[in-house]
Amino acid sequence: MLRVGVMVSGGGTNLQAILDAIDAGTITNAKVEVVISNNPGAYALERAKKHGIQALCLSPKEFPSRDAFNEAFVETVDSYGLDLIVLAGFLVKIPDALVEKYERRIINIHPSLIPSFCGVGFYGLRVHEAALARGVKVTGATVHFVDGGMDTGPIILQKAVEVLDGDTPELLQRRVMEQAEWVILPRAIHMIANGQISQS
Secondary structure, X not given: OEEEEEEOOOOOXXXXXXXXXXXXXXXOOEEEEEEEEOOOOOHHHXXXXXXXXXXXXXXXHHOOOHHHHHHXXXXXXXXXXXXEEEEOOOOOOOOHHHHHHOOOOEEEEEOOOOOOOOOOOOOOHHHHHHHHHHOOOEEEEEEEEOOOOOOXXXXXXXEEEEOOOOOOHHHHHHHHHHHHHHHHHHHHHHHXXXXXOOOO
């Protein structure tokens, strides 16, 4: 059984997609052990509690220094014996020590087809604003392993989504979530949990 920790900063729609997929049996051999947010008001924490999953808030603001936060963050993650860490809209830089320790055991969902519209500063609505400003006809989402860079790790899955006339960043964001993110993130977890993707 793959022990999964999900890190999220906001509403937790990707977390919900994961929980729904586990309940429906489309993710097998995996269990969410803990949900961690940097935001005490994140609705994702409520979603976790409703599912009987431990929900923690760990914010850099609560610590005297970033080093102190990083140390506490790594210790907290270690305490759950996780096999996979899922970044599902987590807007805090993951400590380098964690990335090294959990090499190929951290995955991220990004709302574009990497290498387009990714890297520093590209998150949330900004990604969709950039896609519309560039005039692309196709966008999508990417699940990738996390490495020391920003959105630079090996790609696991991608799914394309059509950009429609009249799209606003908000409309496009919703379509990318519904048609891509909520599909490929659970699929990637299922594939890892069942040995279809190597973590070594």
